[in-house]
Amino acid sequence: MSEVLLRAENVVKSYPILGGVFNQEVASVKAVQGVSFELNRGETLGLVGESGCGKSTLGRCLIRLQELTSGRVFFNGRDITHLKGNELRELRRKMQIIFQDPYGSLNPRMTVNEILEEPLIIHKLGLTEKDRNDRVRELLNLVGLRPESLQRYPHEFSGGQRQRLGIARALAVSPELIICDEPVSALDVSVQAQVINLLMDLQQKLGLTYIFIAHDLKVVEHVSARVAVMYLGKIVEIAKSEDIYRTPQHPYTKALLSAIPIPDPRAKENRIILSGDVPSPVNPPKGCHFHTRCPIAQDKCRIDGPELKEVKPEHWASCHLASSEGL
Numbered sequence: 001m002s003e004v005l006l007r008a009e010n011v012v013k014s015y016p017i018l019g020g021v022f023n024q025e026v027a028s029v030k031a032v033q034g035v036s037f038e039l040n041r042g043e044t045l046g047l048v049g050e051s052g053c054g055k056s057t058l059g060r061c062l063i064r065l066q067e068l069t070s071g072r073v074f075f076n077g078r079d080i081t082h083l084k085g086n087e088l089r090e091l092r093r094k095m096q097i098i099f100q101d102p103y104g105s106l107n108p109r110m111t112v113n114e115i116l117e118e119p120l121i122i123h124k125l126g127l128t129e130k131d132r133n134d135r136v137r138e139l140l141n142l143v144g145l146r147p148e149s150l151q152r153y154p155h156e157f158s159g160g161q162r163q164r165l166g167i168a169r170a171l172a173v174s175p176e177l178i179i180c181d182e183p184v185s186a187l188d189v190s191v192q193a194q195v196i197n198l199l200m201d202l203q204q205k206l207g208l209t210y211i212f213i214a215h216d217l218k219v220v221e222h223v224s225a226r227v228a229v230m231y232l233g234k235i236v237e238i239a240k241s242e243d244i245y246r247t248p249q250h251p252y253t254k255a256l257l258s259a260i261p262i263p264d265p266r267a268k269e270n271r272i273i274l275s276g277d278v279p280s281p282v283n284p285p286k287g288c289h290f291h292t293r294c295p296i297a298q299d300k301c302r303i304d305g306p307e308l309k310e311v312k313p314e315h316w317a318s319c320h321l322a323s324s325e326g327l
């Protein structure tokens, strides 16, 4: 039986908007609106949605880089929602994040050696200088960089190599879970595949668990055992990867899938073009949040918000029209 590593229970994150004479809260940005799911050890969950749908905020809440407004997060069966001090520091060692822009997250004044040594010092891993040197070399080897890189600075590397450095830094503290926040979005297509393959190899070698955040379904297709699709702060569909790609249940997932470029000109006929922009998370639409753009919306959709329901075994979708027979 699979072991649950992470469990999110009704996670909510909103940001107050202050205004008025007394600088009071006048509204709030509802970035994440009640997200629940489980993640098994060794699994990769793809988290997909358009920019601003709350996926990165959710990722940061799960590893306590941001405080939750409400809800709970469990890691290894332990409630970590309110951990503080040493307990939070120890937790951070087990949960790391890789960012989209490795250059922005690597200190340009530090050499590679210093960058990789820093987390070992902060977390008191590698007591002697020799231990740390050995570990830094091991990390470089793990991500396919040469030992000569040690005295170089981040600007001396290509985008793909910098992302390898970001991965090495995340691995330094031997984490169990890594949030990969759009790790290949800023890279050339040819380099994207190399970084994705590296992440998959490392998962095999080190038994890592990933949440892989991306804005399109194409990127997560080959890395994810399951995929969760987010829209305006909510998961609207979550299922095994093959079920999401073969039998999507939610109209939004269908639209995202139809946007994946494939070299068949006839495919253009099946493309679903969503009208309008994503509504503001300050004032999301009533009823189903997707009704303002849904091509099959009905009157009911403008009034009642659908629950996330299991339409087929292990396949959940929040749409009034979703059923085991499909839309």
Ligand code: SF4
Binding pocket: 250, 251, 252, 288, 289, 290, 291, 292, 294, 295, 296, 297, 298, 301, 306, 318, 319, 320, 321, 322
């Ligand atoms: Fe579209 Fe209605 Fe389903 Fe929402 S509930 S996705 S508006 S059909």
